[in-house]
Amino acid sequence: MIEIFFHIGLGKTGTKYLQSEFFPKLNGIKYIRPQLYKDAIEKISDEIIKSPKGKTTKILLSREFDKQLEKETLKFSKFFPNAKIIVVFRRHDEWILSQFKRTLKNGYHIKFSEFFNFENTGIFKIQDLLYRKKIEHIKNIFSEPPLILIYDEFKNNPSKFLRKIEEYVGAKFKENSIPKKFIHRSYGEKELKYSFVISKFIDYKPRDNLIQKYLYVFPIRYSILYLGRFLPEPKIKEKVFPEKEELEKIREFFKDDWDFCVHESLNFEKLNLKHQKSHE
Structure with missing residues (x-):
């Protein structure tokens, strides 16, 4: 059995x-x-x-x-x-924010409003x-x-x-x-904002090829996140992360x-x- x-x-x-x-x-x-x-x-x-x-x-x-x-x-x-x-x-609200942070960490150049929204045009849909x-x-x-x-x-x-x-x-x-x-340990918004900025110019999204993964993707990804801890807050005109009110709206909706x-x-x-x- x-x-x-x-x-x-x-x-x-x-x-x-x-x-x-x-x-x-x-x-x-x-x-x-x-x-x-x-x-x-x-x-x-x-x-x-x-x-x-x-x-x-x-x-x-x-x-x-x-x-x-x-x-x-x-x-x-x-x-x-x-x-x-x-x-x-x-x-x-916690889950979708955590998913978004992982997406930024992995080298995707995307704002939260493009990741999830109530117009249902984001990567993650309401359903x-x-x-x-x-x-x-x-x-x-x-x-x-x-x-x-x-x-x-x-x-x-x-x-x-x-x-x-x-x-x-x-x-x-x-x-x-x-x-x-x-x-x-999850990465903070400051480190992930650096990921957002650099991912616009360097493609270090996940790869299936192990050599590329360990010799290219990981060194870039974790160097950015590590250095981001010590660098000043990056100046970004775009709103990358959701406001507290947006997360409360998600929590209430669901x-x-x-x-x-x-x-x-x-x-x-x-x-x-x-x-x-x-x-x-």
Whole structure:
């Protein structure tokens, strides 16, 4: 018997930590790293064929999805409709700002107003931020209830957050073996403004070629970000980042959607607690 767990992001919700520091340390789980995702269906199919009768093999794969979440999960569900989904959500205003900062860091010359806006002309559309739509999509295409987690808990109570995953997948890890640095340092607006300025003249966007990546892209990217910490505030006429009022507008616009998401997370927690008590 094969039991499949699929962590699908979202991006900027502690995904890198989970993928590199937590998932590989879960005992009794065969972990498929995100770099191997393109071969995951074939790998899991091979495991099903090889799996001995009477023994349960647990497989966990992780891949960070955002705009492509519905498309990729639908494709996966056609092969493994019984997979158990793990997904982490972050409040909309914080999430879209973090996505924007990552885009600037990666060398894209773009302002926030071009990245997301309520005219729906940005790279991210309003529908890309509808969490309820994503949750209902997951529930419709997979037979098992998903584990819905909230990023705030990862920041404020990481041990509890990780325990929820541990209980969901039925695997143990030694807490003292898990590094305590849960949140990566994010770059400030000043450093990222330098990225915005320089990316207009130098193309250092991500490359698939490893030589270009490590000998060209990374040296330029991180030199800019490092030096930007010590240089004075760059003088830019264009408004790169959103005002506080703009972020508050985003938060208010998606308030009902966020409340639904939090409710779904708490509801799963209550159901899980009830299930545990019934087995005591």
